[in-house]
Amino acid sequence: MTPIIKLLRAEEWAVFQAAGVFAGSPDDIRDGYIHISTPDQVEATAAKWFAGADGLMALTLDADALGEALRWEPARGGVLFPHLYRPLRLDEVVTTAVFGAG
Numbered sequence: 067m068t069p070i071i072k073l074l075r076a077e078e079w080a081v082f083q084a085a086g087v088f089a090g091s092p093d094d095i096r097d098g099y100i101h102i103s104t105p106d107q108v109e110a111t112a113a114k115w116f117a118g119a120d121g122l123m124a125l126t127l128d129a130d131a132l133g134e135a136l137r138w139e140p141a142r143g144g145v146l147f148p149h150l151y152r153p154l155r156l157d158e159v160v161t162t163a164v165f166g167a168g
Contacts, residue, residue: 068129070148071108072100073165076121088154099137100150102127107147112165114142122165127158 074082074091082088093115094100103111108124116122129136135152 067131067160069160070102070104070127070129072102072125072127072154073108073112073116074123074125075116075119076123079121079123079125079162082154082156086156088156090153098151100154102136102148102150104148107145108165110142116165124163124165125159126161126163127154128160131158 074088078088078091088100089095090100101111112122129148132150135150137149137151138146139149141147
């Protein structure tokens with residue numbers, strides 16, 4: 067398993083759980099893919115895009131199980147980030163945790 071992490075605001079996580087599928091946050095939808103981070107990238111992602119968010123959830127996904135719709139593409143400073151070009155299914159979430167708890 068290659069772990070990757072999707073950060074969601076509490077309200078996004080609640081909608082995802084109810085629907086069973088996540089088409090993306092407004093930023094994801096605007097960009098045409100779901101933004102995901104590696105474990106090494108997630109702290110910087112949280113600081114840049116989620117500063118001050120309460121109840122932030124970290125969803126661990128298995129990059130190896132997401133298929134061809136997962137692409138590794140350059141983003142901040144040319145570093146490769148995982149981007150998912152389809153909705154995420156709830157059954158693809160391996161684990162969840164409150165981000166920063168632990």
